[in-house]
Amino acid sequence: MAEFAVILFHSTSHAVYAERVLRRAGLAVKMIPTPRHLSSDCGSAVRIAASDQAASLEALGAAGVVFDRVERLG
Amino acid sequence: MIYLDNAATSWPKPDCVPEAMLHFLREVGASPGRSGHRLALEAERVRLDAREAVAALFGAPDPMRVVFTLNATTALNIVARGLLSPGAHVLTTGIEHNAVLRPLRALEQCGVVVDMVPSARDGTVEVAAVEDNVGPRTQLLVVNHASNVCGTVLPIRAIGEVARRHGVAFAVDAAQTGGCWPIDVEADHVDLLVFSGHKGLLGPTGTGGLVLGRGFHAERLPALVHGGTGSRSEDEHQPDFLPDKYEAGTPNIVGLAGLLAAVRYVSARGVEAIRAEEQALTQRLIDGLMGIPGVRVVGTGKAQLQTAVVSFTLDGHSVSQVALALDEQFGVLCRPGLHCAPRAHQTLGTAPQGTLRLSPGPFTTTDEIDRAVEAVRQLAGRRTDG
Numbered sequence: 001m002a003e004f005a006v007i008l009f010h011s012t013s014h015a016v017y018a019e020r021v022l023r024r025a026g027l028a029v030k031m032i033p034t035p036r037h038l039s040s041d042c043g044s045a046v047r048i049a050a051s052d053q054a055a056s057l058e059a060l061g062a063a064g065v066v067f068d069r070v071e072r073l074g
Numbered sequence: 075m076i077y078l079d080n081a082a083t084s085w086p087k088p089d090c091v092p093e094a095m096l097h098f099l100r101e102v103g104a105s106p107g108r109s110g111h112r113l114a115l116e117a118e119r120v121r122l123d124a125r126e127a128v129a130a131l132f133g134a135p136d137p138m139r140v141v142f143t144l145n146a147t148t149a150l151n152i153v154a155r156g157l158l159s160p161g162a163h164v165l166t167t168g169i170e171h172n173a174v175l176r177p178l179r180a181l182e183q184c185g186v187v188v189d190m191v192p193s194a195r196d197g198t199v200e201v202a203a204v205e206d207n208v209g210p211r212t213q214l215l216v217v218n219h220a221s222n223v224c225g226t227v228l229p230i231r232a233i234g235e236v237a238r239r240h241g242v243a244f245a246v247d248a249a250q251t252g253g254c255w256p257i258d259v260e261a262d263h264v265d266l267l268v269f270s271g272h273k274g275l276l277g278p279t280g281t282g283g284l285v286l287g288r289g290f291h292a293e294r295l296p297a298l299v300h301g302g303t304g305s306r307s308e309d310e311h312q313p314d315f316l317p318d319k320y321e322a323g324t325p326n327i328v329g330l331a332g333l334l335a336a337v338r339y340v341s342a343r344g345v346e347a348i349r350a351e352e353q354a355l356t357q358r359l360i361d362g363l364m365g366i367p368g369v370r371v372v373g374t375g376k377a378q379l380q381t382a383v384v385s386f387t388l389d390g391h392s393v394s395q396v397a398l399a400l401d402e403q404f405g406v407l408c409r410p411g412l413h414c415a416p417r418a419h420q421t422l423g424t425a426p427q428g429t430l431r432l433s434p435g436p437f438t439t440t441d442e443i444d445r446a447v448e449a450v451r452q453l454a455g456r457r458t459d460g
């Protein structure tokens with residue numbers, strides 16, 4: 001099974017902005033409901049391939065997108 | 075019918091605006107920020123598109139610093155009530171709308187000191203006079219970018235430089251200029267840009283907002299309305315991050331879908347192009363009116379110094395009677411009176427009776443201007459007070 005990472009946010013405005021920024025950077029993203037065991041902050045999270053984590057965080061940083069944290073999904 | 079009341083609310087809207095709103099209501103419908111299902115996410119994407127479109131139009135680098143409110147008035151209340159505490163000094167001008175003055179007058183009751191930079195009789199303001207009135211306690215400088223009574227445009231970049239030099243927060247009421255006059259929040263040194271969605275931006279009523287300049291720290295500005303944002307639901311305190319901090323309550327997302335289409339339309343047509351067309355119409359209107367005996371046009375009389383808002387009085391006639399006759403006999407729709415700006419009328423020497431205001435928009439034609447002028451000419455030669 002492929003390894004995924006999940007980026008968590010405080011707000012869907014940030015989550016959807018992250019989705020937009022990552023797509024523009026050519027990365028594959030999927031919006032998913034935040035897994036219950038990870039956070040209750042915001043209902044939506046962005047799932048990326050674990051191998052894209054460094055590139056994703058760089059793209060988010062460059063655009064100034066605020067996120068809460070990143071978790072691995074096994 | 076000739077609609078010359080675009081300074082109140084623009085009309086008609088480009089077709090894409092009602093179409094986008096209908097599409098949203100039929101196909102999306104959900105509230106953004108709340109649930110995580112596909113329609114809620116789609117609604118959030120529409121809102122993000124709208125933030126990006128507005129940010130690009132005003133030269134703001136970060137769409138998360140675009141906050142939507144129900145109108146410019148709400149945004150101005152956020153600014154004034156958030157930044158001013160008892161003992162603070164606020165500086166404004168003599169051509170402000172009540173959307174600025176009433177919040178300031180209410181704060182005055184709580185010990186805020188309100189000062190007005192003197193404006194000339196044509197609505198212009200000297201930058202040096204602004205600087206002369208800034209003091210050690212000045213917290214906020216809030217100015218109307220363009221008068222909704224006479225259209226006179228203030229030099230916000232130069233005024234912004236004064237504010238920056240003195241470390242004073244600079245707020246601009248761009249209700250009359252958004253979409254029809256170039257604005258660049260960074261180059262113009264604007265900390266807080268207040269816009270109205272339903273005037274020059276060509277969106278529906280119930281839209282407006284606030285753009286926070288890059289250098290402005292949002293910690294300085296508390297939220298005015300507290301409530302549900304969909305984010306941080308476990309916390310009983312208002313979130314402190316943008317844009318949620320200032321967006322409690324279900325938004326007018328149908329309106330924002332329309333605003334998005336409208337701002338895309340304005341951006342594609344080009345603010346400079348719209349400005350050039352409106353300037354030509356405005357000069358034609360001013361010249362036509364000034365050729366009528368008994369007409370007195372207020373403001374600078376020079377279209378290049380103003381937006382497409384022309385106010386005048388007609389000797390021997392009451393403005394409300396002329397407005398009624400224009401509507402009923404000629405189908406010309408305009409706005410008489412004080413235009414929610416009694417202070418501006420005092421400055422312009424037209425209080426308390428006010429003026430007749432004709433405000434063309436991006437869909438007004440030269441033929442309509444000529445017919446409106448002809449209607450005023452005919453009424454000038456008659457009695458309208460019967």
Ligand SMILES: Cc1ncc(COP(=O)(O)O)c(C=O)c1O
Pocket residue numbers: 081082145146147148171173174218220221222247249250270271282
């Ligand atoms: C200069 C100015 N400021 C503020 C406003 C208030 O805008 P809104 O009605 O969108 O709150 C208006 C128009 O009504 C205006 O012309």
